[in-house]
Amino acid sequence: MTHRVYNFSAGPAVLPEEVLKKAASEMLDYEGCGMSVMELSHRSSIYQKIIDDAEAGIRKLMEIPSNYKVLFLQGGASLQFLMVPANLAKTKKADYVNSGEWSGKAIKEAKKYGVDVKVVADSNPDNNTYFPKYKAEDVRSDADYLHITSNNTIYGTKNMVLPKVNIPIVSDMSSNIMSEKINVSDYGVIYAGAQKNIGPAGVVIVIIREDLIGLVSGLPTMLDYKTHSEKGSMFNTPPTYGVYIAKLVFDHMIANGGIEYYEALNRKKAAIVYEAIDNSKLFKAHVQNKEDRSLMNIPFFSQSEEINAKFLKEAAAEGLVTLKGHRSIGGMRASIYNAMPIEGCQKLADFIKKFDKANS
Numbered sequence: 001m002t003h004r005v006y007n008f009s010a011g012p013a014v015l016p017e018e019v020l021k022k023a024a025s026e027m028l029d030y031e032g033c034g035m036s037v038m039e040l041s042h043r044s045s046i047y048q049k050i051i052d053d054a055e056a057g058i059r060k061l062m063e064i065p066s067n068y069k070v071l072f073l074q075g076g077a078s079l080q081f082l083m084v085p086a087n088l089a090k091t092k093k094a095d096y097v098n099s100g101e102w103s104g105k106a107i108k109e110a111k112k113y114g115v116d117v118k119v120v121a122d123s124n125p126d127n128n129t130y131f132p133k134y135k136a137e138d139v140r141s142d143a144d145y146l147h148i149t150s151n152n153t154i155y156g157t158k159n160m161v162l163p164k165v166n167i168p169i170v171s172d173m174s175s176n177i178m179s180e181k182i183n184v185s186d187y188g189v190i191y192a193g194a195q196k197n198i199g200p201a202g203v204v205i206v207i208i209r210e211d212l213i214g215l216v217s218g219l220p221t222m223l224d225y226k227t228h229s230e231k232g233s234m235f236n237t238p239p240t241y242g243v244y245i246a247k248l249v250f251d252h253m254i255a256n257g258g259i260e261y262y263e264a265l266n267r268k269k270a271a272i273v274y275e276a277i278d279n280s281k282l283f284k285a286h287v288q289n290k291e292d293r294s295l296m297n298i299p300f301f302s303q304s305e306e307i308n309a310k311f312l313k314e315a316a317a318e319g320l321v322t323l324k325g326h327r328s329i330g331g332m333r334a335s336i337y338n339a340m341p342i343e344g345c346q347k348l349a350d351f352i353k354k355f356d357k358a359n360s
């Protein structure tokens with residue numbers, strides 16, 4: 001019997017079981033070619049179809065307009081912290097919302113690149129317990145772009161409401177891409193590391209409006225979006241297997257009913273977990289502002305390190321694993337990405353209630 005747990009890891013994270021089974025069944029012989037996908041040349045027509053299908057899948061799911069390119073790159077979201085300023089900051093001026101550690105890293109990287117960064121809102125002074133508020137007037141109209149992190153993986157806040165600004169909006173959606181419906185044309189660039197809501201680590205997806213490609217000349221080849229867009233993400237060897245798993249995830253999502261289905265499910269899942277935390281005596285959610293709560297990452301904690309440790313240990317014994325909070329805030333964190341079944345959230349909520357009763 002295969003042993004499977006409910007894995008609440010923040011990333012790399014849970015993948016749909018059907019996708020893993022399909023990948024396993026195709027491991028030795030992909031569609032009769034006698035090789036695994038890992039062994040295929042990226043220049044072969046059989047691989048070209050895989051990456052084309054992956055692109056078609058995400059285009060369909062997110063309804064990506066035809067004037068946007070979809071790139072499958074490497075280097076994680078962290079390399080995008082550099083590629084975004086390198087490609088978009090043509091006057092070296094950009095505005096950032098600082099809503100947590102990842103935004104902080106993006107800001108740091110832009111500054112290293114010599115960009116004049118204005119932080120338009122910052123929730124760090126309050127330990128990021130809410131998503132920082134700002135107005136369109138706070139954003140410089142002559143900045144090259146506004147950068148936001150739509151979902152804060154560590155602190156569990158999110159905000160999908162965009163200001164009405166006349167400059168391109170760049171969003172790091174690593175931890176909540178495709179978790180709810182968005183309008184891609186409201187953005188200039190969307191990027192996301194695959195290992196949270198899409199597939200295995202090693203792939204980062206960049207969705208970029210065509211007119212934002214090639215603004216800056218003389219960039220190092222690999223850092224230039226133009227290189228990758230002109231070569232269909234095949235300037236060099238792409239992360240072939242990761243793109244294949246992403247394709248299987250997209251196919252699976254489409255078959256289930258697309259993003260609308262996942263958004264409704266994600267709202268239910270987060271409500272189940274939050275209800276158990278909010279109604280407990282022992283535990284408190286890190287984010288109290290209901291409208292700022294992430295649907296994907298739920299940090300919570302008790303006042304006692306001893307109780308936290310006991311909770312983690314007993315939860316693991318029940319098959320509820322990787323619930324330890326990020327080292328910067330401690331406690332617990334339940335990451336409940338698209339692929340986390342609602343049964344996992346229910347089981348966690350039931351366990352929180354049971355543990356609370358027994359220990360308070």
Ligand SMILES: *Cc1c(COP(=O)(O)O)cnc(C)c1O
Nearest residue numbers: 076077078102153172174175193
């Ligand atoms: C995980 C994460 C990152 C970092 O991704 P890497 O692929 O490890 O570089 C960046 N931003 C957000 C919001 C994340 O959740």
